[in-house]
Amino acid sequence: MALANVNVCGPKTARVCAKSMKMDVGAKVGRPGAMSRVVRVRASAEKIDFNYEGAFTLPYAPVREALLPDGPWTVIDGGVCAAKGFKVAGYKAGLRKKGTRADCALIVADEDATCAGIFTTNLMCAAPVAFCKKQLAGKPTARALLINAGQANAATGDAGFADSQATADALSKALGVAGDDILLMSTGVIGQRIKMDKLLPAIDVLAANVEASTAAANAAATAICTTDLVRKTIAIEVDIGGKKVRMGGMAKGSGMIHPNMATMLGVVTCDAAVSPEVWRGITSRAGTNSFNQISVDGDTSTNDSLVCFASGKAGNAVITDANSADAKLLEQALTAVCRGLAKAIAWDGEGATCLIECNVSGAMDDEDARVIARSVVCSSLAKAAIFGHDPNWGRLACAAGYASPVKHNFNQNDLKLSLGPHQLMDKGQPLAFDAVAASQYLKDVTGVHGTCVVDISVGSGPGKGQAWGCDLSYDYVKINAEYTT
Amino acid sequence: MALANVNVCGPKTARVCAKSMKMDVGAKVGRPGAMSRVVRVRASAEKIDFNYEGAFTLPYAPVREALLPDGPWTVIDGGVCAAKGFKVAGYKAGLRKKGTRADCALIVADEDATCAGIFTTNLMCAAPVAFCKKQLAGKPTARALLINAGQANAATGDAGFADSQATADALSKALGVAGDDILLMSTGVIGQRIKMDKLLPAIDVLAANVEASTAAANAAATAICTTDLVRKTIAIEVDIGGKKVRMGGMAKGSGMIHPNMATMLGVVTCDAAVSPEVWRGITSRAGTNSFNQISVDGDTSTNDSLVCFASGKAGNAVITDANSADAKLLEQALTAVCRGLAKAIAWDGEGATCLIECNVSGAMDDEDARVIARSVVCSSLAKAAIFGHDPNWGRLACAAGYASPVKHNFNQNDLKLSLGPHQLMDKGQPLAFDAVAASQYLKDVTGVHGTCVVDISVGSGPGKGQAWGCDLSYDYVKINAEYTT
Numbered sequence: 001m002a003l004a005n006v007n008v009c010g011p012k013t014a015r016v017c018a019k020s021m022k023m024d025v026g027a028k029v030g031r032p033g034a035m036s037r038v039v040r041v042r043a044s045a046e047k048i049d050f051n052y053e054g055a056f057t058l059p060y061a062p063v064r065e066a067l068l069p070d071g072p073w074t075v076i077d078g079g080v081c082a083a084k085g086f087k088v089a090g091y092k093a094g095l096r097k098k099g100t101r102a103d104c105a106l107i108v109a110d111e112d113a114t115c116a117g118i119f120t121t122n123l124m125c126a127a128p129v130a131f132c133k134k135q136l137a138g139k140p141t142a143r144a145l146l147i148n149a150g151q152a153n154a155a156t157g158d159a160g161f162a163d164s165q166a167t168a169d170a171l172s173k174a175l176g177v178a179g180d181d182i183l184l185m186s187t188g189v190i191g192q193r194i195k196m197d198k199l200l201p202a203i204d205v206l207a208a209n210v211e212a213s214t215a216a217a218n219a220a221a222t223a224i225c226t227t228d229l230v231r232k233t234i235a236i237e238v239d240i241g242g243k244k245v246r247m248g249g250m251a252k253g254s255g256m257i258h259p260n261m262a263t264m265l266g267v268v269t270c271d272a273a274v275s276p277e278v279w280r281g282i283t284s285r286a287g288t289n290s291f292n293q294i295s296v297d298g299d300t301s302t303n304d305s306l307v308c309f310a311s312g313k314a315g316n317a318v319i320t321d322a323n324s325a326d327a328k329l330l331e332q333a334l335t336a337v338c339r340g341l342a343k344a345i346a347w348d349g350e351g352a353t354c355l356i357e358c359n360v361s362g363a364m365d366d367e368d369a370r371v372i373a374r375s376v377v378c379s380s381l382a383k384a385a386i387f388g389h390d391p392n393w394g395r396l397a398c399a400a401g402y403a404s405p406v407k408h409n410f411n412q413n414d415l416k417l418s419l420g421p422h423q424l425m426d427k428g429q430p431l432a433f434d435a436v437a438a439s440q441y442l443k444d445v446t447g448v449h450g451t452c453v454v455d456i457s458v459g460s461g462p463g464k465g466q467a468w469g470c471d472l473s474y475d476y477v478k479i480n481a482e483y484t485t
Numbered sequence: 486m487a488l489a490n491v492n493v494c495g496p497k498t499a500r501v502c503a504k505s506m507k508m509d510v511g512a513k514v515g516r517p518g519a520m521s522r523v524v525r526v527r528a529s530a531e532k533i534d535f536n537y538e539g540a541f542t543l544p545y546a547p548v549r550e551a552l553l554p555d556g557p558w559t560v561i562d563g564g565v566c567a568a569k570g571f572k573v574a575g576y577k578a579g580l581r582k583k584g585t586r587a588d589c590a591l592i593v594a595d596e597d598a599t600c601a602g603i604f605t606t607n608l609m610c611a612a613p614v615a616f617c618k619k620q621l622a623g624k625p626t627a628r629a630l631l632i633n634a635g636q637a638n639a640a641t642g643d644a645g646f647a648d649s650q651a652t653a654d655a656l657s658k659a660l661g662v663a664g665d666d667i668l669l670m671s672t673g674v675i676g677q678r679i680k681m682d683k684l685l686p687a688i689d690v691l692a693a694n695v696e697a698s699t700a701a702a703n704a705a706a707t708a709i710c711t712t713d714l715v716r717k718t719i720a721i722e723v724d725i726g727g728k729k730v731r732m733g734g735m736a737k738g739s740g741m742i743h744p745n746m747a748t749m750l751g752v753v754t755c756d757a758a759v760s761p762e763v764w765r766g767i768t769s770r771a772g773t774n775s776f777n778q779i780s781v782d783g784d785t786s787t788n789d790s791l792v793c794f795a796s797g798k799a800g801n802a803v804i805t806d807a808n809s810a811d812a813k814l815l816e817q818a819l820t821a822v823c824r825g826l827a828k829a830i831a832w833d834g835e836g837a838t839c840l841i842e843c844n845v846s847g848a849m850d851d852e853d854a855r856v857i858a859r860s861v862v863c864s865s866l867a868k869a870a871i872f873g874h875d876p877n878w879g880r881l882a883c884a885a886g887y888a889s890p891v892k893h894n895f896n897q898n899d900l901k902l903s904l905g906p907h908q909l910m911d912k913g914q915p916l917a918f919d920a921v922a923a924s925q926y927l928k929d930v931t932g933v934h935g936t937c938v939v940d941i942s943v944g945s946g947p948g949k950g951q952a953w954g955c956d957l958s959y960d961y962v963k964i965n966a967e968y969t970t
Contacts, residue, residue: 123895124886155882157898157914190879191915256866256883297865298783299880300887380782380865381741381965388966394675395784397640398741401609402785410608413642429642430676473966474959480866481873481958 048091048209056090056102056219061230061344066451067355068340073238073333079217082235082248083271085110085311087210090219093202095150095188095195103149104199105220106206107267108175112141113309114276115183116283118291120304126154127164128184129305135183140276143181145307146171146203147224147265149252151194153186154302163194170200174207185265185305187226187252221250224265227479228254232344238333241316241326245272247333251341255350255480257296264345266291266306268337272330273312274319281322282331283308290338293370293467295378296349297476308334346377346468351475353387353446360400361464362416362457364408369458369465375403376454377469386452387471391438393417393424400456408461416457420445446471533576533694541575541587541704546715546829551936552840553825558723558818564702567720567733568756570595570796572695575704578687580635580673580680588634589684590705591691592752593660597626598794599761600668601768603776605789611639612649613669614790620668625761628666630792631656631688632709632750634737636679638671639787648679655685659692670750670790672711672737706735709750712964713739717829723818726801726811730757732818736776736826740835740965741786749830751776751791753822757815758797759804766807767816768793775823778855778952780863781834782961793819831862831953836960838872838931845885846949847901847942849893854943854950860888861939862954871937872956876923878902878909885941893946901942905930931956 050056061067064075076082086109092102117136119129135142146167153160168182186194210216221231235248253264274282287306312318319326347355358376363369376382379399385392397417401410413428420441424433445452452471535541546552549560561567571594577587602621604614620627631652638645653667671679695701706716720733738749759767772791797803804811832840843861848854861867864884870877882902886895898913905926909918930937937956 120887121889122883122886123888123891124882124897124900152879155879155897155900155910155913155915157912159914189877190883191877191910192879193915256880299864299866299884302879302883302886379784380961381784384962384965387962390966392674392676394637394640394677394787395741397609398607398675398787399784401787402605402607404606406608412609412640415609415640425640425676427642428640429644430640430678472962474962476865477869477872477957477959477962480869481875 048205050209050219056222058222058225058228058231061232061348063232063234063340063344067343067347068234069336071332071336073236073336076235076237076246077214078235078248079214079221079233080107080248080250080267080269081212081214081217083246083269083311084313085113085271086269086309087212088216088220089206089209089211090216090223091202091206093198095148095198101225102219102223104202104206105147105223106210107145107220107269108210109143109309109311111311112143113311114140114274114279115142115307115309116280117305117307118284118287120301122300122302124155124302126152126186126303127156127160128153128186129303130161131164131168132183132305132307135180139180142183142309143177144171144175145183145185145267147185148194148199149224149226150188151186151192152188152190152303153194155191156193160193163196166196167199167203170203171207174204183307185303187224187264187303190302217248217250224250224252226252226254227350228252228348230348232341232348234337234340236333236337238329240272240329243314243316245270245314245316247337249337249341251345253345254348255296256299256301257294257345257349264301264304266338266341268308268334270308270310270334271312271314272310272319273314273316274310274330278319278322278327279308279310282327282334286331286335286338289335290342293374294342294346295374295469296346298378343468346470349470350479351473352470353473354449354471355451356383356386356454356469356471357451358454358456358467360456360458362414362459362461363463363465364461365463366465368406368408369463370467371406372400372403372456372458373465373467375399376456377467380472383469383472386442387446387473389439389442389446391419391422391435391442393419396454397425400458410458414459418455420453533690535694535704541707543707543710543713543716546717546833548717548719548825548829552828552832553719554821556817556821558721558821561720561722561731562699563720563733564699564706564718565592565733565735565752565754566697566699566702568731568754568796569798570598570756571754571794572697573701573705574691574694574696575701575708576687576691578683580633580683586710587704587708589687589691590632590708591695592630592705592754593695594628594794594796596796597628598796599625599759599764600627600792600794601765602790602792603769603772605786607785607787609640609787611637611671611788612641612645613638613671614788615646616649616653617668617790617792620665624665627668627794628662629656629660630668630670630752632670633679633684634709634711635673636671636677637673637675637788638679640676641678645678648681651681652684652688655688656692659689668792670788672709672749672788675787702733702735709735709737711737711739712835713737713833715833717826717833719822719825721818721822723814725757725814728799728801730755730799730801732822734822734826736830738830739833740781741784749786749789751823751826753793753819755793755795755819756797756799757795757804758799758801759795759815763804763807763812764793764795767812767819771816771820771823774820775827778859779827779831780859780954781831783863828953831955834955835964836958837955838958839934839956840936841868841871841939841954841956842936843939843941843952845941845943847899847944847946848948848950849946850948851950853891853893854948855952856891857885857888857941857943858950858952860884861941862952865957868954868957871927872931872958874924874927874931876904876907876920876927878904881939882910885943895943899944903940905938
């Protein structure tokens, strides 16, 4: 039985250091004696003093150091709590088959927050995806988002949808908000129903313990992870309309990563004031240029979801014109946050030793460029070659060639291709290159879990696009051959 | 320096057993002394007595034992030499970077043979693909097909196309046939030009040594292999129009296998008399239902080609009506041969421990069913789970759900799913199942390199389709991480 380093106690008791704690809150909650305790938590809003330095944390992805695009913003602390108007909690309900990590996260907006989402295109979509799509179709605001790891609640039929509804009902009651204010995400094994006997009591604990702190944001980012080796979280501050606007995000994902959507789960909180229509457009385009441009293994998940909240607490004049400078800057910032998180997912791809970034230019339009870039980072053969430090660039050219659908007349005699600083092809002709040096480039980037850059130009068109993936190693197979048994 | 077990000698000398031979014909041809010898070969049609029991053979895929679909035909010996009117040769020119295997194959029709082909959809297509498409657009017959392994002659620019032309010119001269009677295929490393100094002298040897024998057919099937661990060849006999029609095929492929096209290379010879129009339609549909339904790694090659010859030597009345019973039977037989070979490619997928067959029913039409079946056999996660004996069927349902494009309204509540004899899902609801027994099923099929069967029904439509793939093992990564360096 795995133990979580979590302390269960009355409000305002002192935090206890990780090493001294041996109690498994999830297990306790599941026992009759603990159940009554949870009821007390709900009744009295009893606080649980989580030790967020302990089992609620994972090492972090280098989003702020390496993966966040540059722009007119400053990196700040706080993750999804950086924006004003949001409180979060992470908790271990005991949903995972094994492991000591928290498995539930709750994000609560103090008041109605403008909300937009994009979701997996998999027709076999999970119950929480169907639930969220229905909620957001009916109402452009939300108050709370509950995320669980452990079970994906996908391919669970009508019973799975009933579980989602029961979860939302319980959360609505615990928070005292309307049922249509609730959003849900799940991640974990497909085809397994959520352990409702563990989740329902946890909802009360989460609801009673949300807070606006970096520690809570990190705990939430940890709780939603599955095979992730690092948590993905970032926050930035940007001047918009003369006010400081804050934006924080978290994401999870490591395998079953492919457009569209390409994350498993992503959440961004923001305190800008923005109309639902403008926010919806910004969210959609930011997702297109980030989470929809990453792949780990070509598998589009059943549960992929990105939800972006805007609380309006920053005090800026409400952005209602999609073409205004404020809207453009807000989109630029949201795209950066999403890209930082999306790249972190690819960087943390199952078994990966490097991030692969493919930059395509010269395409007929941006969408063509994105399609070609995705094709390259998805190629199993290119990925295996990079893992093996093999500058087998023919596989990169090949993958560019089978990108589909590409609207323009791809002419192989226009192809230009570089691997890091090494140009390997020009005008469709192979160039002589130093194979030892090119191999060393791959050794260097994989040695530090860095970024392998592939630049491809396919013609003279204005279209540009980027995509991110990772190399394919023995560990990918190992992780996925042994996932449920 | 690797040595080939090949004997160079005058015509009609005795064959020498494999173990006694240490001469490297490829290397000899490359030396000045040997060159004059080759010239003599061309001038006098000197025969080289290949020892086809030695380095010209690979173990064979179980096409006749397990992979050929049942039908009103009989399996016969002879491979691509089984049909009347064709002669072949395999030879080691020395094109491979390493290894002792032959690397060139030549198929020659005694007279003009009706010919149809289908080719990769990769826009980055190899020079021989462009060459063949041009040839077959101009003329519905051909006399000879030369195949080389070692270099793919893809992404080689104008120089690569010139190499193809020079190869065809040399073959045309050696055989004394017109330039537009020649077809070409290449396979090997992308981005490398063919070693023409090795290939050109070999053409004379091949031309002088074609013969109609099972040994020669096996040598040719071996010569075209790259990372293949087994040769893929089959021949059948079928009664059409009161005559015995023979059909033989060979294929190569193990990695970079994905629709469309999904083989790397395939050749079928047949002695039916059939009009070019009917043969073209039959070839196209047979390819759609075989080579275009397999995947090893999701990578569509630059060189994929299937060429089907019909010599007309069987003596049947020429089939000119595509809707006649004879045409239907011919198509059924060609589809069977192509399926047997295509399944052999998936069976021999790089690092594979089993073939995966996905049967989809209940789709709106056959194309939808094929798309869904392909999606399932392409899923890296499903493939890794099967390798790990993990009945993680959620990954199979997930992959069915993201199949694209599917025209009909896929409803996840209609999904039915079985893994071998174990039904795991019905009407979109997970069923209780014996996970240990289901895992044992996977252990059993992978233990004997057998077939893992996945049956999926997506509704009540009439559409049916099949696709074939293989599991994803550590060895796939190993093979592809170390391919060129």
